[in-house]
Amino acid sequence: MRDNKAVTCLDILIAIILPPLGVFLKFGCKVEFWICLVLTLLGYIPGIIYAVYTITK
Template structure:
C-alpha cells in the first residue's frame, strides 16, 4: 500500500504509544486489543505490530 501524509502522525503515535497509532488507524477492534496485549508484554513487539497494522490498512 502507498503511504499518505496522514500515516506520518500515526507512525509517530505508534512509536510513542503503539495502541494509539492502531486506534487512529482501525478504531476500537481486535487489532487494538492485540496491540495493547503486545505492548504490555513488551514495548518493541507493540511498536512492530502497530507499524504492521498502519502499513496493512
C-alpha cells in the same frame, strides 16, 4: 485536505510513541487494538512492530 503520506507519517509517529493509540486511531476498538495493547503490555518493542505493521499494510 491532508496529503496521504503526511497522514501515514503522523500515524507511524504516534504508533512509535504510543502503539495502542496509533492502532486505535486507525481501526477503533477492534481486535487489532486489543492485540496491540496485549503486545505492548508484554513488551514495548513487539507493540511498536505490530502497530507499524498494521498501520502500513
